[in-house]
Amino acid sequence: MKKIMCAAIMFGVLASGCASEMTIPSRTTRVMPDEEDRLGGTGIESTDVLAASRKMAESILNVPEIVKAQGLPRIAVLAVRNSSRFVIDQDIFTTKIRAELNKNARDKVRFLARERIDDILKEREAKRQGLVTASKEADLLGVDFYLTGEIKGIAKATMGSRSDYILMVFQLIDTETSDIVWEDSYEVKRVGIAGVAYQ
Amino acid sequence: MFKRIPLSYIKFLISTLIGCCFFYAPSNAGAWGTKYSFSDGKKAETGYFLRDYTTSASIFEYLSGEKDRNFALWNNQLGMIYLKQGLYERSEDSFLKAHYLMNNIAAFKELEKKAISLRGSESEKAYKGDPYEKVFNSLYVALLLYSRGDLDNALAACKTGILSDSDVRADMYKSDVAILYLLASRILLVRGNTVSSHDYFGKAREAYSLTWPSNRPLVGEEQLWRTYLGLKKDELKKLAASRNSNAARNPSLWDINREIGYIDGCIKRLEDQREMNNAAIDLAPLDAFLDLKNNTLFVLSLGKGPVKYQFGKYGQYAAFAYRRQRVNSIEITVDGKRVDTAQKFIVTDVSFQAVTRGGREMDRILNGKAEFRETASGIAAGCGGVSRDITKLASSRAKFDPGFDGSDAYTVGAVLDTVSDIIGKIGEVANPSADIRHWSLLPAEILILSAYMTPGEHNVKIDCYDNNGLIIPSMSSSEIISIKNEVNNVIFKSLGEEITHPGKDEDHGTVLFSFCSSGDVFTPTGIIIEEIDQYKDLDRKPSEKIYLSYSRTNDGAFAAKRAFPRGTYRISSLLVRTAGPGAETLIPCSMLLDIPPGTVSYAGRIMIDFPGETPVSIMDLRDGDVPSFKSAYKELNDVNIDTNLFY
Numbered sequence: 090m091k092k093i094m095c096a097a098i099m100f101g102v103l104a105s106g107c108a109s110e111m112t113i114p115s116r117t118t119r120v121m122p123d124e125e126d127r128l129g130g131t132g133i134e135s136t137d138v139l140a141a142s143r144k145m146a147e148s149i150l151n152v153p154e155i156v157k158a159q160g161l162p163r164i165a166v167l168a169v170r171n172s173s174r175f176v177i178d179q180d181i182f183t184t185k186i187r188a189e190l191n192k193n194a195r196d197k198v199r200f201l202a203r204e205r206i207d208d209i210l211k212e213r214e215a216k217r218q219g220l221v222t223a224s225k226e227a228d229l230l231g232v233d234f235y236l237t238g239e240i241k242g243i244a245k246a247t248m249g250s251r252s253d254y255i256l257m258v259f260q261l262i263d264t265e266t267s268d269i270v271w272e273d274s275y276e277v278k279r280v281g282i283a284g285v286a287y288q
Numbered sequence: 289m290f291k292r293i294p295l296s297y298i299k300f301l302i303s304t305l306i307g308c309c310f311f312y313a314p315s316n317a318g319a320w321g322t323k324y325s326f327s328d329g330k331k332a333e334t335g336y337f338l339r340d341y342t343t344s345a346s347i348f349e350y351l352s353g354e355k356d357r358n359f360a361l362w363n364n365q366l367g368m369i370y371l372k373q374g375l376y377e378r379s380e381d382s383f384l385k386a387h388y389l390m391n392n393i394a395a396f397k398e399l400e401k402k403a404i405s406l407r408g409s410e411s412e413k414a415y416k417g418d419p420y421e422k423v424f425n426s427l428y429v430a431l432l433l434y435s436r437g438d439l440d441n442a443l444a445a446c447k448t449g450i451l452s453d454s455d456v457r458a459d460m461y462k463s464d465v466a467i468l469y470l471l472a473s474r475i476l477l478v479r480g481n482t483v484s485s486h487d488y489f490g491k492a493r494e495a496y497s498l499t500w501p502s503n504r505p506l507v508g509e510e511q512l513w514r515t516y517l518g519l520k521k522d523e524l525k526k527l528a529a530s531r532n533s534n535a536a537r538n539p540s541l542w543d544i545n546r547e548i549g550y551i552d553g554c555i556k557r558l559e560d561q562r563e564m565n566n567a568a569i570d571l572a573p574l575d576a577f578l579d580l581k582n583n584t585l586f587v588l589s590l591g592k593g594p595v596k597y598q599f600g601k602y603g604q605y606a607a608f609a610y611r612r613q614r615v616n617s618i619e620i621t622v623d624g625k626r627v628d629t630a631q632k633f634i635v636t637d638v639s640f641q642a643v644t645r646g647g648r649e650m651d652r653i654l655n656g657k658a659e660f661r662e663t664a665s666g667i668a669a670g671c672g673g674v675s676r677d678i679t680k681l682a683s684s685r686a687k688f689d690p691g692f693d694g695s696d697a698y699t700v701g702a703v704l705d706t707v708s709d710i711i712g713k714i715g716e717v718a719n720p721s722a723d724i725r726h727w728s729l730l731p732a733e734i735l736i737l738s739a740y741m742t743p744g745e746h747n748v749k750i751d752c753y754d755n756n757g758l759i760i761p762s763m764s765s766s767e768i769i770s771i772k773n774e775v776n777n778v779i780f781k782s783l784g785e786e787i788t789h790p791g792k793d794e795d796h797g798t799v800l801f802s803f804c805s806s807g808d809v810f811t812p813t814g815i816i817i818e819e820i821d822q823y824k825d826l827d828r829k830p831s832e833k834i835y836l837s838y839s840r841t842n843d844g845a846f847a848a849k850r851a852f853p854r855g856t857y858r859i860s861s862l863l864v865r866t867a868g869p870g871a872e873t874l875i876p877c878s879m880l881l882d883i884p885p886g887t888v889s890y891a892g893r894i895m896i897d898f899p900g901e902t903p904v905s906i907m908d909l910r911d912g913d914v915p916s917f918k919s920a921y922k923e924l925n926d927v928n929i930d931t932n933l934f935y
Contacts (some may be wrong), residue, residue: 108695128392128394128395129392129393129394130395132392133788169438171444172443174430174451175444175448176384176387176433176441176445176448177441177444179441244451246454246455248455249455251451280394281394283393284397284400285400287413
C-alpha cells in the first residue's frame with residue numbers, strides 16, 4: 090500500500106516536474122517599432138528605419154534649395170541601393186522618409202508618384218479618350234530632386250559570432266544639374282556573440 | 289526510526305525521486321496529438337525522392353506551421369520541393385524564412401541553455417544549420433532573387449553566404465565556395481562596379497583552385513600541419529614567457545623551434561605542390577560565367593546530398609556520409625543544338641563543403657557529457673561491486689559464526705547498492721547525443737553553367753554520362769523551357785535524386801552483400817548496419833542497429849542477405865578475421881546504403897585508407913602486410929575505411 094502511495098506521489102511530482110518541458114512557450118507581444126525587441130541580431134532593425142528616416146526628414150527640411158525654393162519643390166524617390174549583406178526591402182527607408190515629410194511638411198515639399206507612372210498614364214489616357222470622367226486636365230510634373238541612397242556595411246564573423254557596421258547614406262540630387270544638394274547619413278554597429286551551442 | 293523503515297522503501301523512494309528530477313520528456317509536444325509528428329518528416333523526405341511532391345510539401349508545410357525550433361529546417365526542405373515543382377516564388381519565400389533565422393545569432397536563445405545542459409539534448413536548440421547549410425541556403429536565395437532581377441538583395445545573400453562559410457574552424461576551408469564569389473562578381477559587373485567585381489573574381493579564382501579535386505588532399509594535409517603549427521607556437525609562447533626562456537639552457541625551446549621549422553617546411557612543400565597544380569587548372573569556366581552576353585544560368589543539382597549521423601558509444605559525435613557520384617560528363621542540347629559545356633561548368637561539391645566544417649565548441653560539451661556518463665557508470669559499477677562483496681562476506685561469515693550480527697554490514701551493503709543506483713541514474717540523465725538535423729534534400733553537387741538563350745520557348749535536353757561514357761537514363765531529361773527575359777534567367781534542374789524503385793512504404797528491400805575477398809588475408813565475418821533517420825532522433829525513437837553475419841557461398845565469395853524496410857542505412861563496422869592467430873577485428877567504416885523495396889545486390893571490395901598514404905585494397909595485401917596494418921590500425925584512430933561498392 091505504501092509503495093502504491095509513494096508511486097502515486099511520485100507520479101504527481103513527475104507529471105508536474107515535466108510539465109515545463111512539454112511545450113515551448115509561444116506568444117506574440119506587441120512592441121513599439123522604436124523599441125528594441127528581445128530577438129536581437131546584428132542586422133537592420135525597425136529602430137534603425139525609424140531613427141534614420143526621422144533624422145533624414147528633419148535634415149531635408151533644412152536644405153536651402155528646399156527652404157528657399159520658388160514654389161513647391163517636387164521630389165521623386167529612386168530605389169535605394171543595398172550594398173550591405175542583409176537581404177532587405179531597401180525602399181523601406183525612402184518610403185518612411187516620404188511619409189514623414191508628407192505628414193509634416195506638405196507645404197514645403199511635394200512627392201511625385203513616379204513608381205506608379207504606368208498606372209497614371211493609363212488612367213490619363215482613359216480620361217483623354219473619354220472612357221472615364223475627368224474633373225480636370227493637367228500636365229504631368231517634372232522632378233526637381235531625386236531622393237535616393239545607399240546602404241553599405243562591413244561584416245566580420247568568427248565562430249558563429251557576428252559584427253556588423255551598417256552605414257546608410259541618403260541624398261537629394263538636382264535633376265537639372267546632377268548636383269547632390271543634400272546628403273546625410275545614419276550609422277549603427279552591432280555585435281552579437283553566438284552561444285556555445287552554435288559555435 | 290531508520291531501522292524501522294525497510295531499506296527497499298528508501299531505495300525505491302530515492303531512486304524514483306532521482307528519476308523524477310531528471311525525467312526527460314521530448315519537447316515536440318506541439319506535434320503531439322496533431323496531424324503530423326517529427327517522424328513524418330521521413331515520409332515527406334521519401335515522398336520527395338518518390339516524386340510525390342504534393343504529399344511531401346503538405347507534411348513540411350504543416351511542420352513549418354508549428355513554428356518550432358526546426359522552423360528553418362522545414363523551410364529549407366520546403367524550398368527544395370517548391371524549386372523542384374517550379375514554384376519559384378514559394379521557394380524563395382521558404383528559403384528566405386530559413387535565411388533570416390539561420391543568420392540571426394540571437395534567435396531562439398532561450399533554447400540554448402537546454403541544449404548544453406547535462407540532461408538536454410543538442411537537438412533541443414534551434415536548427416540554424418552548419419556553415420555549409422547556411423552557404424547553400426544563401427546560394428539558393430541569391431539565385432532566386434537574381435532570377436527575378438533583385439540584384440541588390442541577391443548580392444546581399446552572396447555576401448551573407450560568404451560570411452557564413454568563414455565560420456568553419458579550419459582556416460584553409462574558410463570562404464571556399466567559389467560560386468558565391470562568382471555570382472557576386474557578376475552582379476557587381478552588371479551594376480557597373482568593375483573594381484569590386486574584380487576583387488570578388490580574384491577571390492573566386494582562389495576558392496576555385498583551393499577546392500579543385502587535385503588540390504583537396506594537399507589542402508587537407510596543409511590544414512593539419514597549420515593546426516599543429518598553431519599548437520606548437522602556443523607552446524613556444526608559453527615556454528618563452530617562462531623563466532627558463534634562454535634557449536641555450538632550455539632544450540625544450542630548441543626542440544619546439546626545430547619542430548616549427550620542420551612544419552614550416554612541410555607547409556611550404558604543400559604550397560609549392562598546390563602552385564604546380566594551380567597552373568594546370570583551367571579557369572575558363574570562371575571567365576565564361578562572368579561574360580554578360582550569357583544571359584542564362586543553368587543550375588543543375590545532381591544526386592542526393594550528404595547525410596549526418598551519430599557515432600560513438602553515446603552517439604556524441606556527428607559525422608557525414610555521402611554517396612558516390614556517377615556522373616562524369618554532362619551534355620546540354622537546346623533545340624537540337626549542343627551547348628558547349630566542355631569545362632564550362634562551375635562545380636560546387638556539397639558533400640565536400642559539409643565534411644570540411646571542422647570542429648565545433650559544442651563537440652567539447654558533448655564529449656564532456658559522454659565522459660560524465662561514462663564516469664558515473666564506472667562509479668555506479670564500483671559501488672555495486674563493493675556492495676555485493678560486503679553482503680557476500682557478511683553472509684559467509686554468518687554461515688560459520690552463528691553469533692555474528694551482520695545487520696550493520698547488510699545495511700552498509702544496501703546503502704551502497706542504493707548509492708550505486710542513484711549514481712547510475714544520474715549518469716543516465718546526461719544526454720551527450722549529437723544533433724544530426726540536416727538539410728537532407730540538398731543535392732550532392734550543384735553545377736552552374738552560363739549560356740546565351742534567346743527569349744522564347746526552347747526544347748532543353750540534358751544527358752548525364754558515367755565514367756564509361758554511357759548515358760545514365762535516370763539522370764537525363766528533356767523538356768520545354770520558357771526563357772522570359774533578355775537578362776538574368778535561371779533554369780533550375782535537379783537530376784538523380786529520385787528513387788527509381790517506388791514500391792510501398794511497408795515493402796522491404798532484400799539486400800545481398802557480397803565481398804570478393806579470397807579469405808586468405810581477411811575473412812569477412814559480419815557487418816553492422818545502422819539506420820540513419822534524423823526524424824526518428826527528433827522524436828527520441830531509437831534507430832535500427834543490425835548485425836549481419838557473412839557466410840561462404842558456393843562460388844567461394846562471402847555473402848550476407850537480409851530484408852530491410854525502405855530507408856537510408858550505413859554500414860558502420862566490418863568484422864573481419866585475420867589470417868593466422870588473429871582475433872576478430874572490428875573496422876569502423878561509413879558507407880551509405882539507400883535501400884529501396886525490391887532486391888538489391890551490393891558487391892565490391894574494401895579499401896583501407898591510411899592518412900598520408902595511398903589507399904590499399906585489403907585483397908591486395910600480402911600476409912606480411914597484416915601485422916603492419918594491425919599495428920597501424922591500433923595506433924591511428926582516424927583510419928578511414930572507404931568501401932568501393934558497385935551497385
